[in-house]
Amino acid sequence: MRRYELVGRHDIRLVTDAPVPxxxxxxxxxxxRACTVCNRSDLAYYHYYGLREHCAQGCYGHEIAGVVESVGAGVTRVSPGQRVFVRTPLTTGYADFALAREISVGALPDSVPFEQGAILQLLPLAVHATRGVRLGDRVAIVGQGPVGLMALRVAALRGASHIAAVDLDDWRLRRSALLGADATHRVDGSAEQLRAVGDGFDVSVDAVGTPTTLNACVGLVRQNGLVVMLGTHHVDTHVTVDLVTWERKGLRVHSSAEPVDTARAEALATAERIAHTRELHLPRILTHTYALDELPKAMERLSASRALYPDAEQAPYDGPPQETLKVAIVP
Structure with a gap:
């Protein structure tokens, strides 16, 4: 089978005779049938392989939709021929076949095209990340890339009374409004502008994953508010926070990661139920489709991003790639 392998920094190679797992x-x-590019993990692995230890340990190409080809002993939830999406596979999805644990596989509705279905890998993540959002909460989401937009939709489904979307990019904020944001805030990424968004939110979600955005989320929430770390700190892996402020506010905090299989199963089950509705607006999140052998071109497009550079470093880009959200790779 065909399979792309990440073998070094900025170095991906197409193998045409890889064994089928x-x-x-x-x-x-x-x-x-489709694998969308993760705007954070895949890009960070591609740019920081050899420079960050964890960038050689994650699965490059993990947002998959397809059809079950075969199953191992003890599998009961899915069967050959079934349409599925995958949350965190064992092998890359930039290939003709991919292997996954049964607990990571969810049913894909017939009404959802595979290119859009691969985006559903983000849905269990957003479900788990927003588990602290309660009916009537005021929620601020910093970062309106694909995962931020998915969090927006799930927060709305949980009954948030007001959702404020914050981003560097006007085009993304227009998408946020279409997906249900009650207010949008264009910022330049500076701490001063992020503070100007306001305060008193019940929940703030860092859907970027930088020191600046995490600390901004601290300022956005009320006393005893909740700060959610949804964006992955792949680039700035060490973040300094003002613990006096955290203590004075009595803040709660949690991440989006599902640390144990019970949490993974619960998040996936909820995601399967939501996937059968029309509440996610997946066509507005998918913006580009490439063939498998065009993966280098897709990586180049997505690499034009400020988020791939450390917070303190002068970057050649002011924001995200122009008019780009999710990019699907189709074998």
Whole structure:
């Protein structure tokens, strides 16, 4: 089979004779029909391989939709021929086939095209990240890339009374409004402008993952408010926070990661239920589609991003790639 491999910094290679994985107990083999590029993890691995230890450990190409090809012993939730999406596979989705644990595989509705279905990998993440949002909460979401938009939709479904979307890019904020943001705030990324968004929110979500955005989220919430770390700190892996402010505010904090299988299963089950509705507006999040052999071109497009540079470093870009959200790779 064909499979792209990340072998070095800025170095991905297409292998045309890779063996097809064989599913073991509780594993599922999926014939990949689409794999969307993760705007944070995949890009960080591509740009920081060899420079950040964790960038050689994650799965490059993990947002998959396809059809179950075969299953290992003990698999009961899915069967061959079933349409599925995958949350965190065992092998790359930039290939003809990918292997995943059964607990990471969700049912994909017939009404959702595969290119859009691969985006659903973000849905369990957003479900788990917004678990602290309660009916009537005022929520601020900093960062309106794909995961920020997914968090926006799930926060709305949880009953948030007001959602403020914050981003560097006017085009993305127009998408936020279409997806249900009650207010949008264009900022330049500086701490001063982020503070000007306001305060008194019940929940603030850092959907970027930089020291500046995390600390801004602290300023956005009320006393005893909740700060959610949804954006992944792949680039600035060490973040300094003012613990006196955290203590004075009595803040709560949690991340988006599902640390144990019970949490993964709960988030996936909720995601499957939501996926069968029309509440996610997936066509507005998918912006580009490339063939498998065009993956380098897709990586180049998405690499024109301020988020790939450390907070304190002068970057060649002021914001995200122009008019780009999710990019799907189709074998």
């Amino acid at each position: 064989v599913p073991g107990p509780s594993e599922v083999l999926v014939r990949v």
